[in-house]
Amino acid sequence: MIVEIGHFALVLALMVALVQTVLPLWGAHRRDSGLMAMAGPAAIAQFLLVAVAFAVLTHAFVVSDFSLAVVTANSHTLKPMLYKVSGVWGNHEGSLLLWVLILALFGASAALFGSNLPASLKARVIAVQGSIGAAFLGFLLFTSNPFARLQVPPMDGQDLNPLLQDPGLAFHPPFLYLGYVGLSMAFSFAVAALIEGRVDAAWARWVRPWTLAAWVFLTIGIAMGSWWAYYELGWGGFWFWDPVENASFMPWLLAAALLHSAIVVEKRESLKAWTILLAIMAFGFSLIGTFIVRSGVITSVHSFASDPERGMFILGILAFFTGGALILFAIRATSMEAKGLFGMVSRESALIANNILLAVAALVVFIGTIWPLAAEILTGRTVSVGEPFFNAAFTPFFILLALILPVGAMLAWKRGDLGRAIKGLVPVALLAIALGGLAFAMQTGRSPVGPIGAALGAWVVMGAGWDLWSRSGRGSVADRLGRMRRLPRADWGKATAHAGLGVTIFAVAAMNAWVVEDILVAEVGETFALGAYDVTLVEVHQEQGPNYMATMAEMRVTRDGAEVAVMFPEKRIYPVQAMPTTEAALHQGFTRDLYLVIGDPQKGGGWAVRGYIKPFANWIWAGSLMMALGGFLSLSDRRYRVAAGARKAAAIKGVPAE
């Protein structure tokens, strides 16, 4: 019965989404405020209905209701509760339901927090959001119904893919979806603005927080996924340029470009058409990502639930929304004339350079991702595109980006003084080069990747610091520090996010260049050297987990005789899915991670063992979190809390909100 309520709520949500799409659009066209006012309540109702459906599905997983096909295929009574709950979105149907839930959540938030929007814009934004919701609810109900029942419920389920039974994976998809789907808001704003035929500073100010929030979530989601790969897959890789990773990376790059171009629209009323185009593309690439993950047209390690028929449906949705928006763009783009003027050397130009690099980098990732498919269709050649290509074709864009970032961030709007910006940065540059030189001197006979990464990272981080410092005016150090502390949060957000990028650039280079690896056979009791450390395999025993069997090793790590850590790498077998997983043991340090993996017993006795020293591993994710934190700081800036202020002003002075 409960399940039927969920199913019914989902059907009702589709109906409400259709109402949410049609009536407000019609109302905005006819200037009928009654119809326009339907948008908000409909969006909230849609969210509540989808939330009911989601709660019902969660309940079914929690109580292990094996009359549901999804639960049977993805759950097991012995599975720990955390994974019963996260199993809700660890499968195709459930993850789409989560997608729709978040979509509806954003629609409802626009209804609740959009009171400062002009009525027609608000109605159109919510209507466009509703149309996306309707499309995905239709997809869910017609091709991937999570509430499909089994005629004969089995005694127990088939368990969740063991790789997904991990706290990191429990939260990675929701964050990723908040990011992907959050970009739908930017899309809805863009399409609504195209229908209205009006893009101005106010529009940019409304659209930017949504984009920023989506980008922050996407950053966290991607970082979590890569962190999971790092400790779970057993060799410490953190990024593989797999199609599905690329699918999340492309929207991230475009959202980053959109964030920056929206600043230009907000402050200078330029780059309007380009910003609209970016908003459409960013969400378009989210849909492409969904298509890649769900259709299985491109083989990927993430193909947990792929189905060509579902792929066609998503391709249809993709074609309708992106195609429709692009046609609208082609018709209306000319009406968005730019206003602000600026010189060749200016913040505007620097942000244009940022946008070119980010957008082209995203397109390079895109071409690399679809090339195997394209080449097979066009020429019949079956080729693969992997890490070597992306390293060669993608990295240069980020090197360029990192090089120009500190300079561009310091240029003034309209007309900057390149000489002055560079003059201030000369000490920063010299220090960065010196650090790179130091790294080069300390490493002997290794690739230049490490030192270059160190110099670039230092340049970006210190450049961000210098940017803040130079904003603190003149006077004594204490005065300047005080003023620096009182700088707007947006400035701090900008510096934090930029510094985070520098940290990540450095860490990725360091990890690639300076990793120490050893693969060997160790007898119990044997000690082997790993870099400066000595590792002893103390003992190996079997252990029984809730739904798995584990081979657990105890390894003692010492350095110059002093104990550093005792580590317990595991190898697990999940019998229900007949799947082994490695649980590497990690000892995290500020400058390095120790990473130990236990393998199989060897024929001649002893155990296969892998050990790594991963330099600056944590810095990769620390940098990503700094980027997210920077976005969050910026989001909390007063500028975006103008909603309250604007309303007050309107009430007092009677200025129209438009």
Next chain:
Amino acid sequence: MSGFFRGDARNRASYGLVLALAFATPVWSVLPDEMLPDPALEARAREISREVRCPVCQGETIDDSNARISRDLRIIIRERVVAGDSDDEVLDFLVERYGEFVLFNPRKTGANWILWLAGPLMLLAGLGLGYATIRSRRSGPEEALSGDEQDQLDKILKG
């Protein structure tokens, strides 16, 4: 539907079978017994195997993959390296037998040039467009406010 049933007895039986299988197969990629004694040659072999795709997996290199065929390929690479082949010769050897599909670093031949040149060409196009945009925004009078906007501004200023 019977496939969904897992009686207790069957469960236990499959449990044992699975354990036996799992312990018999290598759980992870490069194993100590396949590595070459010469560190320089081994490093080269690793370098090559990081560019070779496992033919049966979903997008993993043979260096990362646990599949049996990946192990076979890693051993072939080591044999070729020991036999004195250059890196390119080793890759040619693999391509001859398994097709271009195994190369993660697509060759710069024929249509693949589209892939390799796409980035630089798009960058040039982007820079051209960007330059044109900046130039077009450089001159001309700053646009005056529209009538409506002027009215609004006046209202605000009068407060």
